[in-house]
Amino acid sequence: xxxxxxxxxxxxxxxxxxxxxxxxxxxxxxxxxxxxxxxxxxxxxxxxxxxxxxxxxxxxxxxxxxxxxxxxxxxxxxxxx
Numbered sequence: 001x002x003x004x005x006x007x008x009x010x011x012x013x014x015x016x017x018x019x020x021x022x023x024x025x026x027x028x029x030x031x032x033x034x035x036x037x038x039x040x041x042x043x044x045x046x047x048x049x050x051x052x053x054x055x056x057x058x059x060x061x062x063x064x065x066x067x068x069x070x071x072x073x074x075x076x077x078x079x080x081x
Contacts, residue, residue, distance in 0.1 A: 008016050020028075 006019075008019060010016055020031075
């Protein structure tokens with residue numbers, strides 16, 4: 001299996017989320033985010049190809065970037081089990 005590391009540097013959170021939404025969520029194994037560089041305002045993130053077992057509802061706003069990373073990790077770990 002090939003591994004690609006994607007590093008995105010953009011202060012606009014919408015740009016980052018658009019890029020993440022275009023990638024199948026089951027292909028992403030790690031998301032690292034520098035919270036200090038991104039806005040602290042709540043945002044919604046709904047993957048283009050959602051994982052069947054969600055940790056949180058897609059309608060609930062995620063309040064920080066670390067939540068986005070943790071949500072993805074939990075979803076992926078649940079899918080692997």
